[in-house]
Amino acid sequence: MSVTRMQEIQICFGKQKQADIAAPNTGVQMWQLRKLNAALANPKLNTENDAEEFGKGHEFPTQSFQTSWDVNGTLEKYLSAEIGAWAMAFGLGKVVKSGTTPNFTYTCTPLFPASGDAAELPYFSFVEQIRPGAGVVVDRMAVGCVVEGWTISIGSGPGRANSKITVEFVGSGKYVEPSGITTPAATVEKLLPSASLALSINGVNYVSNKNIVSLETSWKNNVRLDGGFFPGSGFQTPGDGASGAIRGRLEFGNRQGTLRFVARFENGSTELTKLRQQSTGTAVLALTYDTNNSLEITWHKVSFASAEVGETDGIVTVSVDCLPMWDETNGIVSAVAKCGMDGICQ
């Protein structure tokens, strides 16, 4: 008897955004990218029963009901220009596209309802397939997913693992099985290696002074999952009230950005002074494959929330947690992602 190995799994998901939460991406709007983690985005059915109802004569359940559906998943990947652009566009939510083949530029910022922006993030569909067709093992599509958050980790070393991105996503609960999607050919990605890093934080160029050891930056939308269920939000099977409720909207909650780094600490290092003085400045990190493929993230105003001297491999280092703050002109964060793929989040 043959076994099914996880290496067979193929994923594809919306490169373009869905028209709305309920309208799945079509195959031509999707792209296939590889990933590093084995975890599946399993639809989870929540149930309830009638144990607490009076009139049965006992305390035991006699019936079970389908209540609602959850979908969530994680993508772990080596950081590339393509996934970087996708994560910034879908994760922050607001995109301006410029450029032409082979140099598309996506300028991304968070959405701000106070300025009239929507509170709903752009939606995409996520497909997982193992041997789709007659011998299918897994073939399903989660519809109406949004990016819950992303984390970019840069380390010291030559391998691809020193530049990674993790993207968490959550879904409306709606899924289609079989997906009906023919997975497109895998996209050839342009990796953004650790060795290409340019980094300036609060007035210090940590690459030119050769002091940066590692850094991590992240964005979290804290999506209001419970708020997705409202009177009329819909069911897994439209018109079937027993099929379990699905979400009709996915709005971000109180969002959080983080930036932390470890750098060598030496005579003249300013991290502790800047912590004491609560100096503020920009933090700009950029990773580049070539002139057409890169990712630049700018935290427009940061101060140091903590700075702790320690050691890394026997070298004295300082571990700094930055506090991203609101800048009156430029907001909190922006990303400029360049790649050769058209239509991301369009």
Place this chain on the structure above:
Amino acid sequence: MTEIVLMRSPEGEVQEVEATLAKIVPLMIRGWRQVMEEEVTPDVRHADAGNPDLLR
């Protein structure tokens, strides 16, 4: 040469804006969004704004 994108303000004003971080981001956080050319209604005061016969 810097590329130009069309941006629309929350009040509906459409402007051509240089596609640079410094120009775009301050508008984006104030509610401006990108518009594609096909979304922009020609200004009838321009000589080349559509069929002049329809304006008579």
